[in-house]
Amino acid sequence: MAFQCQRDCFMKEFVTTVVSCCPAEHKQEVNGKKETVKGFNVKLQDTILFPEGGGQPDDHGLIGDVPVIKVTRHGADAVHFVSSSLEVGQEVQLKLDWDRRFDHMQQHSGQHLISALAETMFGFKTTSWELGRQRSNIELDTASVTPAQLQALEEAVNEKIRAHVPVTLQLLALDDPALEKARSRGLPDDLAGPVRIIDIEGIDANMCCGTHVSNLSQLQAIKLLSTEKGKKNKTNLIFLVGNRVLKYAEKCYSTERSLVSLLKTGPDEHVEAVAKTQKCVKLLQKSNLGLLRDLALLIAQNFKSSPQRGNFFTLHKKEGDNEFMNIIANEIGPETLVFLSVGEEKGPGLFLLAGPSDVVSEMGPRALEMLEGKGAGKNGRFQGKANSLARLGEVEAVLQQRCQLLASGEE
Template sequence: MLVLHKGISQLVSATAADIVPWCRELGRQRSVIELDTPLVTAEQVEALEKSVNEKIRDRVPVTVRELAADDPEVETVRSRGLPDDHVGPVRVVDIKGIDSNLCCGTHVSNLSDLQVIKLLGVEKGKKNKTNLVFLAGNRVLKSVEQSHSTEKALTSLLKVVIQSPLFLSEMDQNNLNLLRDIAVLIARDFKSKPAPKQLFVLHRKEGDSEFMNIIANEIGTEETLLFLTVGDEKEAGLFLLAGPVEAVENLGPRVAELLGGKGAGKRGRFQGKAAKMSRRGEVQALLQEFIAHQNPGA
């Protein structure tokens, strides 16, 4: 893995050198290149990752040659300088067309041996510098495998939590509270109108009998006729007809019949189950006709 690591580090470092100066640190799990800048943008990281992986796919050759320490060419090769006690020739590692670097380690013979490089992002470094963190080769595969295992474990845990009675009970209570608040707001909005209509019609897919009765209580049924439904828009659901006692007693059974359902009522309220919610329009027409007969001069 050390062979791969040195090739990886040289490739990333050489490409990153187009952005800012660098130094590198090879870790057991992930590696870091220290960039001499306080900021590296996400766009720069993305461009760098794309560039180094293109070079890997291009199978760029990597060669090693030796130069005498006093060879003038040594001065043209990128390095941190030779140790004061160095003797003998120096090794130059060339990535064809990309980089020449003094290095004493073992290197790959071809960039394709690196497989792939994944830049994980940047972290704040020391002394106003930025650390570029990356994985490569088999470490990328191991990281993906670990992430997938973690995701599966979290998904299983989440399913257990969601299916727990305590969680479901809390969710049901929250939904119930929201429905109650919505019912109150709907009623207040209707009552805030300068001249409220004599007929109020509302359908809401999410809701129950309590939802409809809260609206009826808030609006009041002495002067207004209310036709409220909840459930599927075309099939089964619940309905509530509320309003003046005489009107509800007269219209309640007919509303239930039109909706293909059954119901019962008392004191100005008639409610029940409906099997044909698609006929709500016919019920509304019936109610509007009733109101028109009650107010012929209106």
């Protein structure tokens, strides 16, 4: 069957009846992690909430005052996952999240238009597409799209938008000869009822289950952002339609104003200003590395020249890198146990344990465990990354005690 959302994509409220309600579980993303949520699967006599399909995400909305978490299609039924149970036979009012729906309509109808003209103009067939949260992409069956082709395609799709081309819906039986004239990437195995044809007048007739605008003027504008290499000699075309174009322009303008404030230059000079800044940063980094190397040599030489030096040397610095630590260890020599670390004292960082091979082999893993890090060692060197340097003092104390035992001859 065709749901009410497919017969009338602009309907925002609808009264229907609960057909079934049973306990169910749904996996959803919470703070970047998949979690299983308990609730109920609800089937309605009909629905204005689109179940995901055809590359288009599902709708959001309410059944009465109960939020609909997910809508999926099972054969001829739309299944609404909700957190509260609903009484079978109960008459309920559906309310649609219109902003989300209209955004999906713009992106989906825009995809149909782009795909049709890409094939007509250049022979690029669409093999799949994805309606993303911020931007969408079309997979084209071509190894590359030139900048000139991208510009020509963008100009063509926006010309059709300005021409106010109608978009109509047809419901055809599976044996209707008119289906042969419609484009399709294949029908689902569990298709029930008539086949929907989305017809962009004079441009494209395509089998599709999704929701669409009724006139291309409702797309407002299309921006083809870029292309990128896809799978198996294909190209992904990244695009925005309608309100997403406006939001993108607003975001770009906000970024531009921030850069004007930071760089103290006009927008036309931003690239040059950033290039100069990067060059200065590289020079400063090079100079800083040179100073750190000189400092490492001085630290090692100062320790070696001290008459009170023992068989253990430890140092922590906020700034530094692996090379800085290795210079110190090399300069001091393998007879002394050296423990060095760089980074924020209670945050992540780097560490190095160097000296007598047997002591390093024994104490390296212990230090690694205390610093909650990852690392490895061989030939009198053990180094790694610490998740936390908060226990540096404890590590130093354990190593100091080990050196004292070694010096006393108790081992």
